[in-house]
Amino acid sequence: MNYILMGPPGAGKGTQAKKIVEKFGIVHLSTGDMFREAKKSSESIRKFLVSGQLVPDEIVVNMVEKRLEKDDIKKGFLLDGFPRTVNQALELDKMLKSKNIKIDVIFFIDVHFEEVVKRISGRRVCSCGASYCVNFISPKVKGKCDACNGELIQRSDDKENVVKDRLDVYEKQTSPLIDYYKKTELFVDIDGLKSESEVFEKINKYIEAKKIVF
Numbered sequence: 615m616n617y618i619l620m621g622p623p624g625a626g627k628g629t630q631a632k633k634i635v636e637k638f639g640i641v642h643l644s645t646g647d648m649f650r651e652a653k654k655s656s657e658s659i660r661k662f663l664v665s666g667q668l669v670p671d672e673i674v675v676n677m678v679e680k681r682l683e684k685d686d687i688k689k690g691f692l693l694d695g696f697p698r699t700v701n702q703a704l705e706l707d708k709m710l711k712s713k714n715i716k717i718d719v720i721f722f723i724d725v726h727f728e729e730v731v732k733r734i735s736g737r738r739v740c741s742c743g744a745s746y747c748v749n750f751i752s753p754k755v756k757g758k759c760d761a762c763n764g765e766l767i768q769r770s771d772d773k774e775n776v777v778k779d780r781l782d783v784y785e786k787q788t789s790p791l792i793d794y795y796k797k798t799e800l801f802v803d804i805d806g807l808k809s810e811s812e813v814f815e816k817i818n819k820y821i822e823a824k825k826i827v828f
């Protein structure tokens with residue numbers, strides 16, 4: 615089964631994605647993670663990320679297309695952070711059709727902007743992948759990861775001046791995509807204001823139910 619996970623920055627996509635891929639043994643395709651890796655060796659990619667701007671569609675689409683050629687995606691995959699524009703969605707439709715792959719569910723984690731700003735401003739991450747929000751889920755020791763005792767840092771694109779730009783980008787370029795997908799029967803709206811475990815429970819139930827139907 616293949617899924618798309620959508621939602622504004624700070625909606626909890628990364629946290630939910632980790633739980634989903636772990637539970638269902640599928641591949642996590644996060645374009646944000648791919649670009650965070652790419653920015654280490656590419657100055658042009660780094661510039662888009664630090665300014666909160668989207669990487670141009672043709673670069674993202676190419677990257678995803680190449681990734682979808684790898685064998686491991688046959689286990690099923692979760693697209694996280696892609697597509698992010700209507701054009702990317704149209705390109706995705708084309709590439710999936712040509713590869714004879716179908717998407718089973720599109721999950722949208724719905725969180726209003728005020729909450730998103732609160733969450734992002736408090737987000738601290740560890741290089742092991744763990745994520746905390748100092749306003750809600752504080753680590754046991756301040757500044758240290760509960761899982762590996764690593765240093766917790768604020769993502770450069772979570773800093774206040776960049777967050778505003780990311781939210782503007784989301785509003786202008788990604789919101790129209792929600793309307794595009796809402797018209798399809800694959801779209802599932804999840805209340806992202808619920809707790810982390812309640813959100814996962816809802817997604818989990820949905821996936822289990824779909825697995826029986828298919």
Ligand code: AMP
Nearest residue numbers: 645646649662663667668669695696698
């Ligand atoms: P994320 O971790 O998903 O918030 O992504 C971090 C950054 O990577 C974004 O702010 C963009 O600069 C870039 N990025 C990730 N996914 C995409 C995408 N689908 N299209 C364009 N840029 C992207």
